[in-house]
Amino acid sequence: MAGGRWRDEELEGEIQRVRGAIQAWAEQHDLWFDCGFTDYLKHVDSEPGDPPVVTLLIVGGDLHNMFEGYYGGELENGFSRLLEDMGYWYENRDGATVAIYPEEGGALSARFQSYFHWQWVCSLIEEDTSDVYEELYAHFANRPEDLHRLHWRDFEVLLFRIFQNQGFKAELGPGSGDDGVDLRLWQRDPIGDVLTVVQAKRYAQGNKVNLTEVAALQGVADAERADRALFVTTSSYLPVARRFTARIERPLFLAERNDIVAWCAQAANGVVLDKSTLVSKGAVEKLIYEVAQKRDPRIVRARSGYNTTMNEFALVVKETKHAALLMGLSGATVSHDGFGQRGTEVPLLDGSTIGRLTGELVWRARRNVRDREVTYWDGRHLFYPWNGEPMLFDYVD
Template structure:
């Protein structure tokens, strides 16, 4: 593997196209630079500097950059591009029994791939790994099966993160502009009811950004959580909503009933004070709801919490810590 000489603009174009195809997320050059900040601060600055004519990368370095971008987007669990079978070897090399199993499984994999190349399936057809798995189990049973599955998972991971191929773990039907997470009021998405799955994955990896997303997207995020928890969610108009952002109902509602929860969403740095608590309590009474919920990217102030408990208001707070738990629960299963 050699070095790659490439212009700055071509580097930006290749990496943003890669992110769009593999993760389904469209990046600006500034957003790309930000994602690379904790990978290489110097490279991050050069990406957006028009004074830089180009770069010289070793091919393996370019692969690492691509993997880091997917990791920062919440698309993969590990930022490394080191082949999985090498990492697996280093994990088992000190255990003679596991090492013997590893050598057997990798031998079976080599035999399997030789048979595939000798009689390749039609282009675009997925490979059936059953012969490899069955061979891996001979003499090693469940240990061989588990290691074979780990090898398959690692190979799929390598194919997905490679910037040199068109194989990806998910066939995205559209792309989502990361910029829209912070600037757009739209809640329309093909990958969620109110909030795009790709944005959930991004926030799970970059939770510090949750207080910066558009206020309407924040409402959509809360609605998405309750929808996935099995409730029917009525998301308000966003403006002129009389202070009620969401109304939560049982999924199977046989008659018109008041919402079981009314929700006020507050994407803000300041802590929730007594005035908002009183306002939500008044809305609970007016709506004849069972309870109220304040969802905030901050926390409830000590004074408001003391008042809530002392007056026994049927109002709860889902604070920043709770919000992080919700996002983690909703993140994608990754390869």
């Protein structure tokens, strides 16, 4: 740790130290069986909270029983003291995972927050979630130095999404063997689409783009018969490269880090925080009518509750390959035990449903496809297509 500042590799070493101490303690007490560790982002696939989860302890066997209170409080108190001595505390999340947190308010907690937020931002670099996740753009608008930390391919994908956000029809190149074109942009024009070819270079600030690279893009634009060319770098340009662009007839624009930062700020401001406004009321009313008539995979359900069984119903009102917007649905009771504590329910789809199209009841989720089954994960619940049958609920703990 240099000057009180934790470097990434030191944080990674600290995570391993904490994990090693926990495992050694559990083995010493013969509790380590069917246990392990995982990363919060890998397990939850969601934005880190505050305070951040340093690691997730996966518990099974006797260690699980300890957290469930089977052995009295002495062992669990010993576990708590172990963490406290290292500057950490824990929370039993759901009986199967235990979250380990750093002490709040300290420099280490703040540094872990920044470290895990960066990892989450990198996980957002997908090709089609640009109207849902404003945090991606806001991060680079506020911390432009992190542009240099991106993998070169992620930098290209980031630009691809920025240009999509600006209204261009964009095509992302293959990443290698692209013949000098990283992206192609088309802009609608009354006399025909305007094609711009883009070359992207993620360079250190001191590594300025030279004449040869800019002239090469001009040659590619000639070969592609492009209307315009755009060179984008996280660095800047040598004066000779700028003089070259001033002499040629075709527009060849040179963009640098400050331009990328401005684009990110513009994109972040353009992503609507109230997700309910991203879909029209008329379109949702039509969707509600359609799905109410039959079993439809756009009606989804998640199970929640610890020692209870609760249903979370939602309607997929918009989706792309990697993202979706869900609108929460109320449940309608089909049968119950006379007290409303146990029974079955279905999602409510009637004239009142459109009233749920509000900012509080429309939220984003990550869309995944595995073995041809589509699921939606919002950071708390995993939604599956509802099977059309009344679902059991049980509120008795």
